[in-house]
Amino acid sequence: MHQPIIDRSQFTESAALSVETITHVHHWCEGLFSFKITRPASFRFRSGEFVMIGLPGDNGKPLLRAYSVASPSYDEELEFLSIKVQDGPLTSRLQHIKVGDPIYLGKKPTGTLVTDALLPGKRLFMLSTGTGLAPFMSLVRDPEVYGMFEEVFVVHSVRNVTELAYRELLESRLEGDPLLEDEDRAKIIYVPTVTREPFRTQGRIQALIDDGRLFEQSKGPQRFVPDEDRVMLCGSMAMIKDHAADLEARGFEEGANNKPGQFVIERAFVG
Known part of the structure:
Protein backbone atom coordinates (compact mmCIF):
# COMPACT_ATOMS: atom_id res chain seq x y z
CA MET A 1 0.00 0.00 0.00
CA LYS A 107 -23.76 16.56 -1.48
CA LYS A 108 -25.59 19.03 -3.75
CA PRO A 109 -24.82 18.81 -7.49
CA THR A 110 -26.18 21.67 -9.62
CA GLY A 111 -25.66 23.44 -12.92
CA THR A 112 -27.11 24.82 -16.15
CA LEU A 113 -25.42 22.50 -18.68
CA VAL A 114 -28.47 20.26 -18.64
CA THR A 115 -31.07 19.34 -21.25
CA ASP A 116 -33.78 20.82 -19.01
CA ALA A 117 -32.41 24.26 -19.93
CA LEU A 118 -32.78 23.66 -23.68
CA LEU A 119 -35.82 23.92 -25.93
CA PRO A 120 -36.61 20.88 -28.11
CA GLY A 121 -34.48 20.68 -31.27
CA LYS A 122 -33.05 18.44 -33.99
CA ARG A 123 -29.29 18.73 -33.44
CA LEU A 124 -27.31 19.11 -30.20
CA PHE A 125 -23.85 20.66 -30.39
CA MET A 126 -21.66 20.28 -27.29
CA LEU A 127 -18.70 22.63 -27.81
CA SER A 128 -15.78 22.23 -25.41
CA THR A 129 -12.16 23.16 -24.87
CA GLY A 130 -9.79 21.33 -22.50
CA THR A 131 -11.47 19.90 -19.42
CA GLY A 132 -14.73 21.48 -20.59
CA LEU A 133 -15.34 18.08 -22.18
CA ALA A 134 -16.20 16.58 -18.76
CA PRO A 135 -19.94 17.38 -18.53
CA PHE A 136 -20.41 16.26 -22.11
CA MET A 137 -18.92 12.85 -21.31
CA SER A 138 -21.83 12.44 -18.92
CA LEU A 139 -24.43 13.78 -21.35
CA VAL A 140 -23.26 11.72 -24.33
CA ARG A 141 -23.83 8.54 -22.29
CA ASP A 142 -27.36 9.55 -21.27
CA PRO A 143 -29.98 7.60 -23.28
CA GLU A 144 -32.53 10.40 -22.79
CA VAL A 145 -30.38 12.73 -24.92
CA TYR A 146 -30.86 10.51 -27.96
CA GLY A 147 -34.61 10.59 -27.57
CA MET A 148 -34.45 14.39 -27.82
CA PHE A 149 -32.11 14.89 -30.79
CA GLU A 150 -31.45 13.41 -34.23
CA GLU A 151 -27.71 14.20 -34.15
CA VAL A 152 -25.44 14.68 -31.13
CA PHE A 153 -22.13 16.48 -31.76
CA VAL A 154 -19.25 16.21 -29.27
CA VAL A 155 -16.72 18.90 -30.24
CA HIS A 156 -13.43 19.02 -28.33
CA SER A 157 -10.68 21.56 -29.02
CA VAL A 158 -7.22 21.19 -27.42
CA ARG A 159 -3.71 22.46 -28.09
CA ASN A 160 -1.96 19.10 -28.46
CA VAL A 161 -3.16 15.67 -29.58
CA THR A 162 -2.28 14.04 -26.25
CA GLU A 163 -4.86 16.30 -24.56
CA LEU A 164 -7.75 14.63 -26.44
CA ALA A 165 -9.07 12.81 -23.36
CA TYR A 166 -11.51 9.95 -23.99
CA ARG A 167 -10.62 10.07 -27.70
CA GLU A 168 -10.71 6.30 -28.28
CA LEU A 169 -14.03 5.95 -26.46
CA LEU A 170 -15.61 8.73 -28.48
CA GLU A 171 -14.17 7.52 -31.78
CA SER A 172 -15.76 4.14 -31.09
CA ARG A 173 -19.09 5.92 -30.52
CA LEU A 174 -19.12 4.58 -26.97
CA GLU A 175 -18.84 0.97 -28.04
CA GLY A 176 -19.91 -1.37 -25.26
CA ASP A 177 -21.95 1.22 -23.37
CA PRO A 178 -24.52 -0.77 -21.36
CA LEU A 179 -27.46 1.59 -21.89
CA LEU A 180 -27.07 2.98 -25.41
CA GLU A 181 -28.75 1.25 -28.35
CA ASP A 182 -27.10 1.02 -31.78
CA GLU A 183 -29.48 3.67 -33.10
CA ASP A 184 -28.38 5.97 -30.25
CA ARG A 185 -24.70 5.50 -30.98
CA ALA A 186 -25.32 6.13 -34.69
CA LYS A 187 -26.34 9.68 -33.80
CA ILE A 188 -22.95 10.56 -32.24
CA ILE A 189 -20.70 12.85 -34.29
CA TYR A 190 -17.30 13.33 -32.62
CA VAL A 191 -15.26 16.32 -33.82
CA PRO A 192 -11.82 16.58 -32.16
CA THR A 193 -9.69 19.51 -33.27
CA VAL A 194 -6.12 20.51 -32.39
CA THR A 195 -4.65 24.02 -32.53
CA ARG A 196 -0.88 23.64 -32.06
CA GLU A 197 0.23 20.54 -33.98
CA PRO A 198 -0.74 18.49 -37.03
CA PHE A 199 -4.01 16.55 -36.80
CA ARG A 200 -6.78 15.54 -39.16
CA THR A 201 -8.83 18.53 -37.98
CA GLN A 202 -6.96 21.69 -37.02
CA GLY A 203 -8.05 25.06 -35.74
CA ARG A 204 -10.26 26.60 -33.12
CA ILE A 205 -13.94 25.69 -32.95
CA GLN A 206 -14.96 29.11 -34.28
CA ALA A 207 -12.90 28.48 -37.41
CA LEU A 208 -14.73 25.16 -37.94
CA ILE A 209 -18.06 26.96 -37.58
CA ASP A 210 -17.12 29.77 -39.94
CA ASP A 211 -15.76 27.57 -42.75
CA GLY A 212 -18.39 24.85 -42.35
CA ARG A 213 -16.10 21.99 -41.32
CA LEU A 214 -18.10 21.53 -38.11
CA PHE A 215 -21.15 20.48 -40.13
CA GLU A 216 -19.51 18.20 -42.72
CA GLN A 217 -20.76 14.99 -41.10
CA SER A 218 -24.28 16.28 -40.52
CA LYS A 219 -27.33 15.37 -42.59
CA GLY A 220 -28.78 18.78 -41.78
CA PRO A 221 -27.92 22.39 -42.70
CA GLN A 222 -24.25 23.26 -43.07
CA ARG A 223 -24.64 26.15 -40.63
CA PHE A 224 -26.27 26.91 -37.30
CA VAL A 225 -30.06 27.22 -37.45
CA PRO A 226 -31.68 28.70 -34.30
CA ASP A 227 -35.01 26.93 -34.88
CA GLU A 228 -33.38 23.47 -35.07
CA ASP A 229 -30.01 23.57 -33.30
CA ARG A 230 -29.22 23.57 -29.60
CA VAL A 231 -25.75 24.38 -28.28
CA MET A 232 -23.94 23.77 -25.00
CA LEU A 233 -20.68 25.58 -24.22
CA CYS A 234 -18.01 24.56 -21.69
CA GLY A 235 -14.39 25.67 -21.62
CA SER A 236 -12.33 28.74 -20.79
CA MET A 237 -14.10 31.97 -19.86
CA ALA A 238 -12.85 33.59 -23.06
CA MET A 239 -14.12 30.70 -25.18
CA ILE A 240 -17.56 30.80 -23.59
CA LYS A 241 -17.82 34.58 -23.92
CA ASP A 242 -16.80 34.55 -27.59
CA HIS A 243 -19.10 31.69 -28.61
CA ALA A 244 -22.05 33.06 -26.64
CA ALA A 245 -21.67 36.38 -28.44
CA ASP A 246 -21.42 34.59 -31.80
CA LEU A 247 -24.54 32.52 -31.12
CA GLU A 248 -26.54 35.55 -29.99
CA ALA A 249 -25.49 37.35 -33.18
CA ARG A 250 -26.93 34.37 -35.09
CA GLY A 251 -30.27 34.70 -33.31
CA PHE A 252 -29.82 32.18 -30.48
CA GLU A 253 -31.16 32.91 -26.99
CA GLU A 254 -29.50 31.64 -23.82
CA GLY A 255 -31.50 29.21 -21.71
CA ALA A 256 -31.69 28.45 -18.01
CA ASN A 257 -33.32 25.85 -15.78
CA ASN A 258 -36.37 28.06 -15.30
CA LYS A 259 -36.48 29.35 -18.90
CA PRO A 260 -35.23 26.94 -21.60
CA GLY A 261 -33.45 28.46 -24.58
CA GLN A 262 -31.42 27.60 -27.66
CA PHE A 263 -27.98 27.53 -26.02
CA VAL A 264 -26.61 27.16 -22.48
CA ILE A 265 -23.37 27.84 -20.64
CA GLU A 266 -22.26 26.97 -17.10
CA ARG A 267 -22.80 30.27 -15.33
CA ALA A 268 -21.05 29.08 -12.17
CA PHE A 269 -17.74 28.83 -14.01
CA VAL A 270 -17.84 32.22 -15.73
CA GLY A 271 -19.14 34.46 -12.95
Whole structure:
Protein backbone atom coordinates (compact mmCIF):
# COMPACT_ATOMS: atom_id res chain seq x y z
CA MET A 1 0.00 0.00 0.00
CA HIS A 2 1.19 3.52 -0.77
CA GLN A 3 1.33 6.23 1.87
CA PRO A 4 -1.84 8.37 1.50
CA ILE A 5 -1.19 12.02 0.63
CA ILE A 6 -3.50 13.00 3.49
CA ASP A 7 -4.52 11.00 6.50
CA ARG A 8 -8.24 10.19 6.57
CA SER A 9 -8.40 11.49 10.13
CA GLN A 10 -7.94 15.01 8.73
CA PHE A 11 -11.31 14.73 6.94
CA THR A 12 -14.57 15.62 8.69
CA GLU A 13 -18.00 14.62 7.40
CA SER A 14 -20.66 17.35 7.49
CA ALA A 15 -24.16 18.15 6.31
CA ALA A 16 -22.65 19.50 3.08
CA LEU A 17 -19.73 17.10 2.54
CA SER A 18 -19.13 13.37 2.55
CA VAL A 19 -15.72 11.68 2.59
CA GLU A 20 -15.23 9.34 -0.35
CA THR A 21 -12.38 7.16 -1.61
CA ILE A 22 -10.34 7.36 -4.83
CA THR A 23 -10.95 4.18 -6.84
CA HIS A 24 -9.09 4.90 -10.11
CA VAL A 25 -6.61 7.46 -11.48
CA HIS A 26 -5.63 7.92 -15.14
CA HIS A 27 -3.00 10.41 -16.35
CA TRP A 28 -3.79 11.34 -19.97
CA CYS A 29 -0.71 13.49 -20.45
CA GLU A 30 1.64 15.80 -18.54
CA GLY A 31 -1.07 18.34 -17.76
CA LEU A 32 -4.29 16.30 -17.66
CA PHE A 33 -5.68 13.49 -15.52
CA SER A 34 -9.00 11.91 -14.56
CA PHE A 35 -10.05 10.03 -11.47
CA LYS A 36 -12.97 8.06 -10.09
CA ILE A 37 -14.31 8.04 -6.55
CA THR A 38 -16.87 6.07 -4.58
CA ARG A 39 -20.45 7.26 -4.96
CA PRO A 40 -22.81 7.52 -2.00
CA ALA A 41 -26.05 5.61 -2.49
CA SER A 42 -28.00 8.83 -1.91
CA PHE A 43 -26.06 10.90 -4.49
CA ARG A 44 -28.22 11.84 -7.49
CA PHE A 45 -27.39 14.23 -10.33
CA ARG A 46 -28.55 15.27 -13.77
CA SER A 47 -26.19 14.67 -16.68
CA GLY A 48 -24.10 17.84 -17.15
CA GLU A 49 -24.15 19.03 -13.53
CA PHE A 50 -21.15 19.86 -11.34
CA VAL A 51 -20.34 19.29 -7.68
CA MET A 52 -17.77 20.52 -5.17
CA ILE A 53 -14.81 18.24 -4.46
CA GLY A 54 -11.62 18.82 -2.52
CA LEU A 55 -9.13 18.13 0.23
CA PRO A 56 -8.44 19.58 3.69
CA GLY A 57 -6.73 22.96 3.46
CA ASP A 58 -3.72 24.16 5.43
CA ASN A 59 -6.05 25.88 7.88
CA GLY A 60 -7.94 22.65 8.47
CA LYS A 61 -10.98 23.82 6.52
CA PRO A 62 -11.99 22.00 3.31
CA LEU A 63 -10.39 23.39 0.15
CA LEU A 64 -13.06 22.89 -2.51
CA ARG A 65 -13.47 23.52 -6.23
CA ALA A 66 -16.36 22.94 -8.63
CA TYR A 67 -15.89 19.94 -10.95
CA SER A 68 -18.31 18.70 -13.60
CA VAL A 69 -19.23 15.03 -13.25
CA ALA A 70 -17.84 13.16 -16.28
CA SER A 71 -19.44 9.80 -15.53
CA PRO A 72 -22.97 8.85 -16.63
CA SER A 73 -25.74 9.23 -14.07
CA TYR A 74 -26.20 5.44 -13.81
CA ASP A 75 -22.55 4.68 -12.95
CA GLU A 76 -21.73 3.28 -9.51
CA GLU A 77 -18.69 5.59 -9.32
CA LEU A 78 -18.21 9.30 -9.98
CA GLU A 79 -15.56 10.42 -12.48
CA PHE A 80 -13.88 13.80 -12.86
CA LEU A 81 -11.44 15.35 -15.36
CA SER A 82 -8.83 17.81 -14.14
CA ILE A 83 -5.88 19.84 -15.31
CA LYS A 84 -2.65 19.87 -13.34
CA VAL A 85 -1.70 23.31 -12.05
CA GLN A 86 1.66 23.09 -10.31
CA ASP A 87 1.00 26.05 -8.01
CA GLY A 88 -2.76 25.65 -7.80
CA PRO A 89 -4.09 25.51 -4.23
CA LEU A 90 -6.01 22.29 -4.92
CA THR A 91 -4.74 20.73 -8.16
CA SER A 92 -1.10 20.95 -7.07
CA ARG A 93 -2.01 18.30 -4.50
CA LEU A 94 -4.92 16.61 -6.25
CA GLN A 95 -2.72 15.52 -9.18
CA HIS A 96 -0.77 13.24 -6.82
CA ILE A 97 -3.75 11.28 -5.50
CA LYS A 98 -3.62 7.49 -5.52
CA VAL A 99 -6.20 4.73 -5.30
CA GLY A 100 -7.32 4.46 -1.68
CA ASP A 101 -6.88 8.14 -0.83
CA PRO A 102 -9.79 10.02 0.77
CA ILE A 103 -11.46 13.02 -0.90
CA TYR A 104 -14.29 15.42 -0.08
CA LEU A 105 -17.49 15.28 -2.15
CA GLY A 106 -20.24 17.88 -1.97
CA LYS A 107 -23.76 16.56 -1.48
CA LYS A 108 -25.59 19.03 -3.75
CA PRO A 109 -24.82 18.81 -7.49
CA THR A 110 -26.18 21.67 -9.62
CA GLY A 111 -25.66 23.44 -12.92
CA THR A 112 -27.11 24.82 -16.15
CA LEU A 113 -25.42 22.50 -18.68
CA VAL A 114 -28.47 20.26 -18.64
CA THR A 115 -31.07 19.34 -21.25
CA ASP A 116 -33.78 20.82 -19.01
CA ALA A 117 -32.41 24.26 -19.93
CA LEU A 118 -32.78 23.66 -23.68
CA LEU A 119 -35.82 23.92 -25.93
CA PRO A 120 -36.61 20.88 -28.11
CA GLY A 121 -34.48 20.68 -31.27
CA LYS A 122 -33.05 18.44 -33.99
CA ARG A 123 -29.29 18.73 -33.44
CA LEU A 124 -27.31 19.11 -30.20
CA PHE A 125 -23.85 20.66 -30.39
CA MET A 126 -21.66 20.28 -27.29
CA LEU A 127 -18.70 22.63 -27.81
CA SER A 128 -15.78 22.23 -25.41
CA THR A 129 -12.16 23.16 -24.87
CA GLY A 130 -9.79 21.33 -22.50
CA THR A 131 -11.47 19.90 -19.42
CA GLY A 132 -14.73 21.48 -20.59
CA LEU A 133 -15.34 18.08 -22.18
CA ALA A 134 -16.20 16.58 -18.76
CA PRO A 135 -19.94 17.38 -18.53
CA PHE A 136 -20.41 16.26 -22.11
CA MET A 137 -18.92 12.85 -21.31
CA SER A 138 -21.83 12.44 -18.92
CA LEU A 139 -24.43 13.78 -21.35
CA VAL A 140 -23.26 11.72 -24.33
CA ARG A 141 -23.83 8.54 -22.29
CA ASP A 142 -27.36 9.55 -21.27
CA PRO A 143 -29.98 7.60 -23.28
CA GLU A 144 -32.53 10.40 -22.79
CA VAL A 145 -30.38 12.73 -24.92
CA TYR A 146 -30.86 10.51 -27.96
CA GLY A 147 -34.61 10.59 -27.57
CA MET A 148 -34.45 14.39 -27.82
CA PHE A 149 -32.11 14.89 -30.79
CA GLU A 150 -31.45 13.41 -34.23
CA GLU A 151 -27.71 14.20 -34.15
CA VAL A 152 -25.44 14.68 -31.13
CA PHE A 153 -22.13 16.48 -31.76
CA VAL A 154 -19.25 16.21 -29.27
CA VAL A 155 -16.72 18.90 -30.24
CA HIS A 156 -13.43 19.02 -28.33
CA SER A 157 -10.68 21.56 -29.02
CA VAL A 158 -7.22 21.19 -27.42
CA ARG A 159 -3.71 22.46 -28.09
CA ASN A 160 -1.96 19.10 -28.46
CA VAL A 161 -3.16 15.67 -29.58
CA THR A 162 -2.28 14.04 -26.25
CA GLU A 163 -4.86 16.30 -24.56
CA LEU A 164 -7.75 14.63 -26.44
CA ALA A 165 -9.07 12.81 -23.36
CA TYR A 166 -11.51 9.95 -23.99
CA ARG A 167 -10.62 10.07 -27.70
CA GLU A 168 -10.71 6.30 -28.28
CA LEU A 169 -14.03 5.95 -26.46
CA LEU A 170 -15.61 8.73 -28.48
CA GLU A 171 -14.17 7.52 -31.78
CA SER A 172 -15.76 4.14 -31.09
CA ARG A 173 -19.09 5.92 -30.52
CA LEU A 174 -19.12 4.58 -26.97
CA GLU A 175 -18.84 0.97 -28.04
CA GLY A 176 -19.91 -1.37 -25.26
CA ASP A 177 -21.95 1.22 -23.37
CA PRO A 178 -24.52 -0.77 -21.36
CA LEU A 179 -27.46 1.59 -21.89
CA LEU A 180 -27.07 2.98 -25.41
CA GLU A 181 -28.75 1.25 -28.35
CA ASP A 182 -27.10 1.02 -31.78
CA GLU A 183 -29.48 3.67 -33.10
CA ASP A 184 -28.38 5.97 -30.25
CA ARG A 185 -24.70 5.50 -30.98
CA ALA A 186 -25.32 6.13 -34.69
CA LYS A 187 -26.34 9.68 -33.80
CA ILE A 188 -22.95 10.56 -32.24
CA ILE A 189 -20.70 12.85 -34.29
CA TYR A 190 -17.30 13.33 -32.62
CA VAL A 191 -15.26 16.32 -33.82
CA PRO A 192 -11.82 16.58 -32.16
CA THR A 193 -9.69 19.51 -33.27
CA VAL A 194 -6.12 20.51 -32.39
CA THR A 195 -4.65 24.02 -32.53
CA ARG A 196 -0.88 23.64 -32.06
CA GLU A 197 0.23 20.54 -33.98
CA PRO A 198 -0.74 18.49 -37.03
CA PHE A 199 -4.01 16.55 -36.80
CA ARG A 200 -6.78 15.54 -39.16
CA THR A 201 -8.83 18.53 -37.98
CA GLN A 202 -6.96 21.69 -37.02
CA GLY A 203 -8.05 25.06 -35.74
CA ARG A 204 -10.26 26.60 -33.12
CA ILE A 205 -13.94 25.69 -32.95
CA GLN A 206 -14.96 29.11 -34.28
CA ALA A 207 -12.90 28.48 -37.41
CA LEU A 208 -14.73 25.16 -37.94
CA ILE A 209 -18.06 26.96 -37.58
CA ASP A 210 -17.12 29.77 -39.94
CA ASP A 211 -15.76 27.57 -42.75
CA GLY A 212 -18.39 24.85 -42.35
CA ARG A 213 -16.10 21.99 -41.32
CA LEU A 214 -18.10 21.53 -38.11
CA PHE A 215 -21.15 20.48 -40.13
CA GLU A 216 -19.51 18.20 -42.72
CA GLN A 217 -20.76 14.99 -41.10
CA SER A 218 -24.28 16.28 -40.52
CA LYS A 219 -27.33 15.37 -42.59
CA GLY A 220 -28.78 18.78 -41.78
CA PRO A 221 -27.92 22.39 -42.70
CA GLN A 222 -24.25 23.26 -43.07
CA ARG A 223 -24.64 26.15 -40.63
CA PHE A 224 -26.27 26.91 -37.30
CA VAL A 225 -30.06 27.22 -37.45
CA PRO A 226 -31.68 28.70 -34.30
CA ASP A 227 -35.01 26.93 -34.88
CA GLU A 228 -33.38 23.47 -35.07
CA ASP A 229 -30.01 23.57 -33.30
CA ARG A 230 -29.22 23.57 -29.60
CA VAL A 231 -25.75 24.38 -28.28
CA MET A 232 -23.94 23.77 -25.00
CA LEU A 233 -20.68 25.58 -24.22
CA CYS A 234 -18.01 24.56 -21.69
CA GLY A 235 -14.39 25.67 -21.62
CA SER A 236 -12.33 28.74 -20.79
CA MET A 237 -14.10 31.97 -19.86
CA ALA A 238 -12.85 33.59 -23.06
CA MET A 239 -14.12 30.70 -25.18
CA ILE A 240 -17.56 30.80 -23.59
CA LYS A 241 -17.82 34.58 -23.92
CA ASP A 242 -16.80 34.55 -27.59
CA HIS A 243 -19.10 31.69 -28.61
CA ALA A 244 -22.05 33.06 -26.64
CA ALA A 245 -21.67 36.38 -28.44
CA ASP A 246 -21.42 34.59 -31.80
CA LEU A 247 -24.54 32.52 -31.12
CA GLU A 248 -26.54 35.55 -29.99
CA ALA A 249 -25.49 37.35 -33.18
CA ARG A 250 -26.93 34.37 -35.09
CA GLY A 251 -30.27 34.70 -33.31
CA PHE A 252 -29.82 32.18 -30.48
CA GLU A 253 -31.16 32.91 -26.99
CA GLU A 254 -29.50 31.64 -23.82
CA GLY A 255 -31.50 29.21 -21.71
CA ALA A 256 -31.69 28.45 -18.01
CA ASN A 257 -33.32 25.85 -15.78
CA ASN A 258 -36.37 28.06 -15.30
CA LYS A 259 -36.48 29.35 -18.90
CA PRO A 260 -35.23 26.94 -21.60
CA GLY A 261 -33.45 28.46 -24.58
CA GLN A 262 -31.42 27.60 -27.66
CA PHE A 263 -27.98 27.53 -26.02
CA VAL A 264 -26.61 27.16 -22.48
CA ILE A 265 -23.37 27.84 -20.64
CA GLU A 266 -22.26 26.97 -17.10
CA ARG A 267 -22.80 30.27 -15.33
CA ALA A 268 -21.05 29.08 -12.17
CA PHE A 269 -17.74 28.83 -14.01
CA VAL A 270 -17.84 32.22 -15.73
CA GLY A 271 -19.14 34.46 -12.95
